[in-house]
Amino acid sequence: MLSVPAQRANHFEGVGTIKAYRRLTEYGFDKDAPPLVHTRRVLFRVLAEDHDRAHLYELAPSKAKVEEEYLLALRQSLREAAGAALAGNGFESDPRLRGLASRAIERIAEFLRSPIAEKPFIRVGNKQVLHPEAFPPSIHALHLIAHMPLFQSEHYEAMELLYAYLTRPLPRQDSVQLIGSELIPVPFAVLGDMLPHRNAVEADIPFALAWLELMARLGFLQRNENWTKMYERFIEDSGRDGVWHPRKGMAMPRSKHTYVWPMFPLEETHGGDERWCDVTFRVGLIAKLSGRPIELI
Numbered sequence: 001m002l003s004v005p006a007q008r009a010n011h012f013e014g015v016g017t018i019k020a021y022r023r024l025t026e027y028g029f030d031k032d033a034p035p036l037v038h039t040r041r042v043l044f045r046v047l048a049e050d051h052d053r054a055h056l057y058e059l060a061p062s063k064a065k066v067e068e069e070y071l072l073a074l075r076q077s078l079r080e081a082a083g084a085a086l087a088g089n090g091f092e093s094d095p096r097l098r099g100l101a102s103r104a105i106e107r108i109a110e111f112l113r114s115p116i117a118e119k120p121f122i123r124v125g126n127k128q129v130l131h132p133e134a135f136p137p138s139i140h141a142l143h144l145i146a147h148m149p150l151f152q153s154e155h156y157e158a159m160e161l162l163y164a165y166l167t168r169p170l171p172r173q174d175s176v177q178l179i180g181s182e183l184i185p186v187p188f189a190v191l192g193d194m195l196p197h198r199n200a201v202e203a204d205i206p207f208a209l210a211w212l213e214l215m216a217r218l219g220f221l222q223r224n225e226n227w228t229k230m231y232e233r234f235i236e237d238s239g240r241d242g243v244w245h246p247r248k249g250m251a252m253p254r255s256k257h258t259y260v261w262p263m264f265p266l267e268e269t270h271g272g273d274e275r276w277c278d279v280t281f282r283v284g285l286i287a288k289l290s291g292r293p294i295e296l297i
Helices: 017-027 034-047 068-088 095-113 139-146 149-154 156-166 198-203 205-218 225-236 272-289
Strands: 121-124 127-130 176-179 182-185
Touching: 017 034, 017 068, 034 068, 034 095, 068 095, 068 139, 068 176, 068 182, 095 139, 095 149, 095 156, 139 205, 149 156, 156 205, 198 205, 198 225, 205 225, 205 272, 225 272
Parallel strands: 127 176
Antiparallel strands: 121 127, 176 182
16 A cells, blocks of 8 residues: 555656555545546545454454464554545544544643653664653654645644654664564664755655655745755755756766655656756745745746
């Protein structure tokens, strides 16, 4: 459900349901378009916190032995990703989505207020891993909340805690957590500021733009001087025609971060000036989300 096509896949072969739904949303499909109507039934079903395993069809029993704690963590990840996709498609007022967002922000706020948030890592063997009771926000939870502006205003205190957390220095430890008795990678966990300096921007321009867009939707971009400088650098790299161009090389920016795949690149042609369409569009979108004036050229 969260898979993305391989780099050499034909068209969208191998794409997961949630990623495909987000991609169509980014393309501008109406939420009542037939492909999205059929898919959202599945996504809303995933939001339910059922305890009866017979209802958890995407976690059907398999021959492999998997611990219950891992299944619950996986279910939570799928639930937040499905909610994020639905929120991005305009379902903020749906009570099922609001219920998911409320539970997510409560868990995040409880974690941020706890002593574990200050020291989330524990030693297991010779490794530093996340505490099993650590509940850092996931990139999907941020996407979910970012697309619910009214919900944000209703949870002001939790949003302030979240902003303080997202401006912390990113720890050097890998995103691995003790879940049950196993050490499991948690690639979607956000452990601090994921765009701390210019090198991080240059290393992955599409993710940098995705992060700045998230921060703009959360109302955090304008408050943070460092992120604002990162964004203004994109504006400086745009010519008089408003089109962004890279400072080094002429290759179209790429990202290996699976969160970015549904939104970048959307342009099919990868030659000529079309290479810069996606970055230029995101720069303009972030400006609009930040309340900056936009001049059409």
